Amino acid sequence: MNDYNCIASDVKLGQNVRLSKFVNLYGCEIGDETRIGAFVEIQKNASVGRCSKISSHTFICEGVVIEDNVFVGHGVMFINDSYPRATTESGTPQTEADWKVERTLVKAGASIGSGATILANVTIGENAIVGAGSVVTKDVPPHAIVAGNPAKILRFIASSGELKAPVAVPFLDLVAPHLELEHELVGAFRDSLHTAGFVGGAVVGEFEKAFAAACDTTHSIAVSSGTDALRFALMACGIQPGDVVVTVPHTFIATTEAISQAGATPEFVDIDEDTYNMSTEKLRQFLEEQCAREKSGQLISLRSGRPVTAVVPVHLYGQMADMDEILALAARYGLTVIEDACQAHGAEYFSKERNRWMKAGSMGRAAAFSFYPGKNLGACGEGGAVTTNDADVAAKVKMLRDHGQVKKYYHDVEGYNGRLDTIQCAILLAKLPHLAAWNTARRDWAAEYSRLLSGAEGIALPHEPAWSRAVYHLYVIRTSDREGLSEHLKIAHIGTGIHYPIPLHLQRAYAALNYQPGDFPVTERVAGEILSLPMFPQLTAQQQARVVEEVAAFLATVPQKRMEGEENALVSAERTA
Ligand SMILES: Cc1ncc(COP(=O)(O)O)c(C=O)c1O
Secondary structure, X not given: OOOOOEEOOOOEEOOOOEEOOOOEEOOOEEOOOOEEOOOOEEOOOOEEOOOOEEOOOOEEOOOEEEOOOOEEOOOOEEOOOOOOOOEOOOOOEOOHHHOOOOOEEEOOOOEEOOOOEEOOOOEEOOOOEEOXXXXXXXXXXXXXXXXXXXXXXXXXXXXXXXXXXXXXXXXXXXXXXXXXXXXXXHHHHHHHHHHOOOOOOHHHHHHHHHHHHHXXXXXXXXXXXXXXXXXXXXXHOOOOOOOEEEEOOOOOOHHHHHHHHOOOEEEEOOEOOOOOOEOHHHHHHHHHHOEEEOOOOOEEEOOOOOEEXXXXXXXXXXXXXXXXXXXXXXXXXXXXXXXXXXXXXXXXXXXXXXXXXXXXXXXXXXXXXXXXXXXXXXXXXXXXXXXXXOHHHHHHHHHHHEOOEEEOOEEOOOOOEOEOOHHHHHHHHHHHHHHHHHHHHHHHHHHHHHHHOOOOOOEEOOOOOOOEEOOOOOEEEEEOOHHHHHHHHHHOOEOOEOOOOOOHHXXXXXXXXXXXXXXXXXXXXXXXXXXXXXOOOOOOHHHHHHHHHHHHHHHHOHHHHHHHHHOOHHHOOOOOO
């Protein structure tokens, strides 16, 4: 105590509290052994724990609770109202009754650097460090170091005090499944090495048989990639140079590359806002309103004047498009349906037409799969397959992948070097028995994500209609501040992806197709809002909990962001009672 201080009689001072000069305390509680610097003000209903240090010129307002062993630097400002106003709505000066005090909690062992501002309704976790000059707008996790305006997590400190990176969550873990199967995969390579069986051979046929069985088709033909699979499928189904193939603008460019490489031109219809797959209503409108039949019965696109001969629905993110509707429309207009099942190995669709669940790749005249390493069934390199129940289509794909030959050096047509090599087939054969369990794991993680995020405001979760059993190649959410959320997750060491940020009709590669912004509004809206969260079979509950926690932490900042936009929180006046 000294003559320069103003300490109200209602202040509860602990043992051995050391006060500097010009300290102003009223209605507050200070714990044993705590030191308070010069020009500090601590208001009523605020408390500071034991063994803490509050440096000079700091302002601790009503509603602030500081626990034990906390360091607060010089000139730290606490704020206790999210929406401070000088006057009421009717214009009269605010009184104490108008002021809504919000709580701020600084947990034990935390340190707050000089000149920091701590907004209302924030918890600073145990042992966390807030960098000097930061503006803390949301909760700081325990052991985190944050800095900046708004303060963001830089890294974490271990309880021993040394710096520790947060548990990172990769977007995709490709190492774990390969280590699990290391013995079998190395064995597959060794077999090829010992026999010099690198191209063709029994293993290729064995894999094709097994993959066809897994897809409920009579044939599967292994090829060099998903892109080639789709190109060969289109060509084998008789799509001719100059034809129009209808697909969606919300897909990977390989879909339309394959169409163009088959000599056809892609034309687009928009997607369904819930499933992100081809809108059957938009397909119907396209066929009815943007096409006309020639006398021959051939359907012609009014946009390009070319014959429309095929539809390629894409089973995006591992969920099948509404195939009954698409097949019915295609039948009505004499179109061939070729499924792009590159992201949908094992996905199922309940066909009302056939009254049973049907596998991706078994419903169109042919289908294309990709075995790119990150796919639900991935090779240790590039790969793909065509599936079909049509023996003629299968024979043509076999020819096309092998330089157009029916037997060695007898070429009926010019083909391609599009075979899948023996080692990849052996690797896929070793992995295929695990596909069902991996898909189940993906479905379980997706269900858990959806359960954990179900209450979160501001995001849309994936929608799985009753007729769908999706295999969640990707778990994609939507939010209006996609860039903010992905940046937040990146800082928290959580991997995300955007599939896909620029719709195909707006890609430079397709400028010649002459589509304009606004042509496919659902695709365009979705492309600006989607974010793919970490999804792979070996995800752990701990990793998923971190992702969900960080998504929730980001969403919790949204009201504060609104406030920052409406008024400058840094100049918001504090009530000094
Ligand atoms: C929807 C879709 N179509 C086609 C492909 C092409 O497959 P690949 O990369 O094996 O050529 C992919 C692969 O990413 C895809 O996601």
